[in-house]
Amino acid sequence: MIEATGLTKRYGSKVAVDHMTFTVAPGKVTGFLGPNGAGKSTTMRMIVGLDRPTSGSVTVNGRRYAEHSAPLHEVGTLLDAKAVHTGRSAYNHLLAQAATHGIGRKRVQEVIEMTGLDAVARKRVGGFSLGMGQRLGIASALLGDPQTLILDEPVNGLDPEGVLWVRNLVQYLARQGRTVFLSSHLMSEMAVTADHIIVVGRGRLIADAPVAEIVARAAGTTVRVRTPQAGALEELVRGPEVTVTSAEPGLIEITGSTAPAIGEAAAAAGIVLHELTPLHGSLEDAYMQLTADSVEYHSSDVGQPAAPATAPSPTTPGATSSATEGAVR
């Protein structure tokens, strides 16, 4: 369980995380979403004591990270897959970590097998591909068999088989009653992996709800109806709260009503329906709506005329953090 209360981090005048209060509960996969620069990594770093909150607090399994005597058994983290000693083999990297907690070679071998690294475990980490590095980061996170897992972009660089493996793994860990908190920019993947979503923008909490609720809330209620009596049905259902659009003859989309209400009204009026389908939005649609006002780094549309000199260019922020990676700031 992760509990943040009024969690705030300022870097000079920049408020990276702004009074965030949330709970990441056990037994679920909780996705952490937000535009570039929204404060996700900073939040995760504060959870494990790599950044010091300016104010507020965050605990893992009831205590601040630094108060755990054997933190690897409490929290497994993947924050930066590249933060490894490149001259060491994967096996030795894990063995060195294991030694800090009296974890034996057997467990090291187990996590190597779990993460599919057997064939490369004795090779230098410096020669690893991005995906292999991610697998090693996940192996480190699992080493202490922790109750809580925090994974920052775990599927970054993984091939489709690897993405599916991470999905199955995190869902399996959550089903065992563990707390799983992961960030990703891949909405389609998050939609099928997470049970619960926390969305942040410009350091603030925007949404904290089950995935289905977030999608339903944003999608509203639109129902697609195919009928040879479209005009009559439109007359029947139209009202102050109900709008009707038509994409083609005999096909209408009704927003602001429900499929049962439309079906019953049609039946009562003797209107024949050939299709009555509630339309569900995607997590991506919901996310775009939620974060529309929070996107700090806008890209120009492909195919648009050149942007004026004052327009922001597609920018990848965040390069600031690497130099001090690993230090408490």
Ligand SMILES: Nc1ncnc2c1ncn2[C@@H]1O[C@H](COP(=O)(O)OP(=O)(O)OP(=O)(O)O)[C@@H](O)[C@H]1O
């Ligand atoms: N060490 C630092 N010094 C100054 N500003 C920082 C530092 N670390 C992060 N920031 C700023 O804090 C804000 C939040 O950054 P953070 O890396 O937490 O965002 P993020 O949501 O993880 O973004 P991304 O999706 O791009 O990884 C950004 O504006 C970032 O530039």
